[in-house]
Amino acid sequence: MSFRVCRTCGGADIDVDQARGSAVCTGCGSVLEDNIIVSEVQFVEGSGGVSSAVGQFVSADGPVKAPLLGSGFHTSVGKESRAQTLQSGKRQIQQLGSQLQLNQHCLDTAFNFFKMVVSKHLTRGRKTEHVIAACLYLVCRTEGTPHMLLDLSDLLQVNVYILGKTFLLLARELCINAPAIDPCLYIPRFAHMLEFGVKTHEVSMTALRLVQRMKRDWMHTGRRPSGLCGAALLVAARMHKFRRTVKDVISVVKVCQTTLRKRLTEFEDTPTSQLTIDEFMRVDLEQECDPPSFIAAQNKAKMQQLEQELARKLDEVEGEISCYKDEIETELEKSRPKLRGIYAAYTKEIDPEDVEVLSSTSEPEEREVEDAELQAATQHLTQDFLCQVIQEEEEEGRANKTGDGEQEVGPEKEGVGPQRQVAPLAVILGKLPSSLDLQQTFQTFSKSETCHKPDDEDSESGELDLEGIDDQEIEKYILNDNEVQVKTELWMKQNAEYLKEQQEKEERIRKEKEQGTYKEKKKKKSKRKEQIEALTAGEAIEKMLEKKKISSKINYDVLRDLNSRGTGSGGGSSPSRASSDPPDPNNTNTTTRKRLNRRRRKKTSEANQDLVTNASIMGKRFRRLISSTSKKKKTAPQVETSISMTTKPTETAAEPSPEPEPDVSSTLSAAPPPVEEEEEEEEVEEECVSALKLVGDYGCEAEEEDVF
Amino acid sequence: MLLNVIATVKLGCRLDLNIIAHKARNVEYKPKVQKYQRRMIREPRTTATIYESGNIVCSGANSEDQSRVATRRYARIVQRLGFPVSFLNFKIQNLVATCSTFPVIRFCGFFTLHSYEPELFPGLFCSVIPGITATIFASGRLTLSGNCILEVLTILLLLRKF
Numbered sequence: 001m002s003f004r005v006c007r008t009c010g011g012a013d014i015d016v017d018q019a020r021g022s023a024v025c026t027g028c029g030s031v032l033e034d035n036i037i038v039s040e041v042q043f044v045e046g047s048g049g050v051s052s053a054v055g056q057f058v059s060a061d062g063p064v065k066a067p068l069l070g071s072g073f074h075t076s077v078g079k080e081s082r083a084q085t086l087q088s089g090k091r092q093i094q095q096l097g098s099q100l101q102l103n104q105h106c107l108d109t110a111f112n113f114f115k116m117v118v119s120k121h122l123t124r125g126r127k128t129e130h131v132i133a134a135c136l137y138l139v140c141r142t143e144g145t146p147h148m149l150l151d152l153s154d155l156l157q158v159n160v161y162i163l164g165k166t167f168l169l170l171a172r173e174l175c176i177n178a179p180a181i182d183p184c185l186y187i188p189r190f191a192h193m194l195e196f197g198v199k200t201h202e203v204s205m206t207a208l209r210l211v212q213r214m215k216r217d218w219m220h221t222g223r224r225p226s227g228l229c230g231a232a233l234l235v236a237a238r239m240h241k242f243r244r245t246v247k248d249v250i251s252v253v254k255v256c257q258t259t260l261r262k263r264l265t266e267f268e269d270t271p272t273s274q275l276t277i278d279e280f281m282r283v284d285l286e287q288e289c290d291p292p293s294f295i296a297a298q299n300k301a302k303m304q305q306l307e308q309e310l311a312r313k314l315d316e317v318e319g320e321i322s323c324y325k326d327e328i329e330t331e332l333e334k335s336r337p338k339l340r341g342i343y344a345a346y347t348k349e350i351d352p353e354d355v356e357v358l359s360s361t362s363e364p365e366e367r368e369v370e371d372a373e374l375q376a377a378t379q380h381l382t383q384d385f386l387c388q389v390i391q392e393e394e395e396e397g398r399a400n401k402t403g404d405g406e407q408e409v410g411p412e413k414e415g416v417g418p419q420r421q422v423a424p425l426a427v428i429l430g431k432l433p434s435s436l437d438l439q440q441t442f443q444t445f446s447k448s449e450t451c452h453k454p455d456d457e458d459s460e461s462g463e464l465d466l467e468g469i470d471d472q473e474i475e476k477y478i479l480n481d482n483e484v485q486v487k488t489e490l491w492m493k494q495n496a497e498y499l500k501e502q503q504e505k506e507e508r509i510r511k512e513k514e515q516g517t518y519k520e521k522k523k524k525k526s527k528r529k530e531q532i533e534a535l536t537a538g539e540a541i542e543k544m545l546e547k548k549k550i551s552s553k554i555n556y557d558v559l560r561d562l563n564s565r566g567t568g569s570g571g572g573s574s575p576s577r578a579s580s581d582p583p584d585p586n587n588t589n590t591t592t593r594k595r596l597n598r599r600r601r602k603k604t605s606e607a608n609q610d611l612v613t614n615a616s617i618m619g620k621r622f623r624r625l626i627s628s629t630s631k632k633k634k635t636a637p638q639v640e641t642s643i644s645m646t647t648k649p650t651e652t653a654a655e656p657s658p659e660p661e662p663d664v665s666s667t668l669s670a671a672p673p674p675v676e677e678e679e680e681e682e683e684v685e686e687e688c689v690s691a692l693k694l695v696g697d698y699g700c701e702a703e704e705e706d707v708f
Numbered sequence: 709m710l711l712n713v714i715a716t717v718k719l720g721c722r723l724d725l726n727i728i729a730h731k732a733r734n735v736e737y738k739p740k741v742q743k744y745q746r747r748m749i750r751e752p753r754t755t756a757t758i759y760e761s762g763n764i765v766c767s768g769a770n771s772e773d774q775s776r777v778a779t780r781r782y783a784r785i786v787q788r789l790g791f792p793v794s795f796l797n798f799k800i801q802n803l804v805a806t807c808s809t810f811p812v813i814r815f816c817g818f819f820t821l822h823s824y825e826p827e828l829f830p831g832l833f834c835s836v837i838p839g840i841t842a843t844i845f846a847s848g849r850l851t852l853s854g855n856c857i858l859e860v861l862t863i864l865l866l867l868r869k870f
Contacts, residue, residue, distance in 0.1 A: 297848065491730065491737075
């Protein structure tokens with residue numbers, strides 16, 4: 001409120017009364033201002049004599065939402081919706097946060113996260129609830145509060161993993177590395193809930209020590225921290241002579257019984273568990289254990305190794321057997337006719353043996369059968385050999401009994417043994433039906449596959465050519481005609497509804513096509529800008545005007561006059577210019593710029609009064625014009641018109657006098673018709689830029705002139 | 709160590725899924741629910757998803773060569789059913805492999821892009837720069853899945869751990 005002087009007396013002493021809102025000169029008493037805008041609180045008396053302050057509360061963030069129900073909706077819907085989202089988000093955050101007992105600082109941080117999320121458009125396609133929960137959990141993690149994702153999911157009744165997914169995504173997008181959870185954080189919280197009374201602190205300290213011990217023993221990697229806490233608290237409670245059952249702990253900690261028990265057993269395995277309570281509180285064992293999953297894997301590996309060793313031993317034995325087998329075969333080949341009867345007996349013996357093998361019955365039976373089989377098959381071999389073999393097998397069989405999975409291995413090996421004998425025999429004999437069956441049954445054993453026909457297919461699959469693929473095999477994949485019919489019938493029945501829908505759709509399309517109303521769904525093509533085809537510059541300008549809504553502050557008549565003048569004088573030169581324009585738009589632009597510069601300078605030399613104000617007004621006009629008509633080629637002519645308007649009207653008459661000017665206008669007007677809009681726009685933009693520069697130049701030149 | 713190979717192939721012609729569904733074995737086609745077919749082959753044990761446009765996605769093979777063979781098998785079957793097929797653009801999309809590094813690995817503080825969420829999943833997810841995700845477990849097992857040559861990377865990782 002700076003008043004310079006009183007108008008009547010010239011005194012500078014003015015009294016401003018805020019209450020009345022008036023400014024009065026103390027010298028002469030004339031009222032200088034009335035009804036000044038005042039920022040005072042007003043009170044109004046309501047019904048029943050209650051006085052209330054006039055005014056509304058304005059929210060700190062977002063635009064002022066005037067409670068106008070009618071007119072308020074139409075203005076700038078985009079901004080409002082964003083503000084609405086943020087507001088509702090804030091409300092929900094406050095709600096959830098108060099349930100979790102988070103302090104205001106955390107809630108503010110959560111709201112900031114939410115704002116970031118919204119600005120990155122990550123809320124789209126997700127329930128706001130989930131997003132807010134994720135924001136809150138993010139805050140909990142960064143602050144280190146003892147809140148679990150499970151708590152949030154309990155409150156919202158949402159699956160933990162869904163929340164976790166959202167949380168991970170947000171953390172990644174916002175590039176926030178939430179530090180890993182320390183189970184130690186949860187202990188005080190759970191200890192409170194378990195109601196240890198006075199000794200809560202001591203119990204939690206013990207539990208902390210336990211958890212630290214567990215960490216060092218690598219029990220915490222990959223496990224839910226709440227499980228570890230539960231186990232530690234249980235032990236600590238027992239150590240301090242509190243009776244807390246597993247169920248109590250579970251209800252607080254939210255893990256299941258088996259998990260707790262497992263953690264306890266794992267802790268049992270560590271050497272720390274051997275210490276007494278006092279020792280534990282005092283001593284810290286230096287030795288670190290491996291994580292339990294690692295130990296389990298090691299045990300597995302050991303088991304596998306054992307099995308492998310045994311397998312190797314059996315292989316050795318088999319190797320010996322196979323040597324004998326080869327010899328047997330050779331002998332058999334020699335003495336084929338004699339052994340037919342023996343074969344019959346042999347095959348009969350194999351069948352029951354096979355059955356035994358599959359059911360994996362006790363070993364002595366198999367051994368007896370094998371003995372018999374060996375004896376039956378090997379008449380020519382010395383019995384000593386056989387006895388030796390049998391004895392070795394018996395020994396191996398006894399050794400095999402000790403292992404766990406070895407009984408399965410045993411019969412397998414023995415099954416393989418006789419099977420190996422069978423296979424070559426079968427080949428020799430030709431295909432007996434029993435041997436075929438045997439072959440099929442033996443396919444169940446993994447090793448047996450190598451002996452049989454699939455070998456052929458394997459070798460073929462090694463080739464990569466299309467031709468190399470077994471046609472026979474592929475024909476298996478293709479059905480016969482009968483099968484095709486059956487299958488089509490079944491398929492039609494199953495998918496009848498779908499087929500009906502398809503038919504209806506097609507009929508609809510056909511009808512619409514006949515009617516001519518069928519609209520094929522085309523992909524959205526980018527909007528192509530239509531080229532303005534105009535004969536003269538004037539027409540082009542008019543079409544532009546029609547297309548793009550231009551402000552009403554332009555004098556179109558002057559524009560048209562300009563062009564008419566320009567075309568008249570520069571008509572001859574324009575076609576030549578036009579031909580040269582497309583290849584050299586830049587040149588013309590530079591020339592126009594130079595010419596405009598020259599024009600401007602001439603004008604500055606002519607204009608004398610109020611150059612600064614004119615420049616400022618022109619600058620404003622440029623800016624307005626440029627902002628409203630950014631892509632118009634007419635800005636240059638507009639510039640001309642504005643200049644003509646602002647500067648003395650006499651100058652408009654003087655315009656035709658400088659010769660380059662009609663050339664300028666002609667170039668400008670000639671530029672549009674052959675050139676596409678884009679180039680026009682480029683030119684225009686360049687001219688806009690040049691216009692701005694000119695304003696600057698104008699100002700500088702004005703200053704220069706002042707210096708002069 | 710290689711568990712799974714996923715590969716895609718373009719056959720270069722439109723397929724009529726109805727015909728294939730009727731004439732071939734081991735095909736699953738429910739047009740209401742899915743717009744593609746699922747075929748299985750026993751040797752090598754793979755599953756292929758066949759689309760009407762003629763694209764095939766083959767998954768379940770144990771090695772890159774096997775995957776190639778399997779896709780060729782599928783293409784051959786389709787060819788036998790009467791479609792003009794050409795084997796274009798065979799590309800392996802994804803490889804999954806496991807390995808075990810026996811020395812125990814510490815969590816956190818290793819690779820830059822890692823996420824470890826013990827409440828949700830016992831393993832740690834790492835993404836090594838060339839575009840492969842590794843899932844590391846406390847027992848020392850790694851599962852790698854990605855597009856590039858995995859073997860080199862498994863060696864790299866093992867070296868790093870040591």
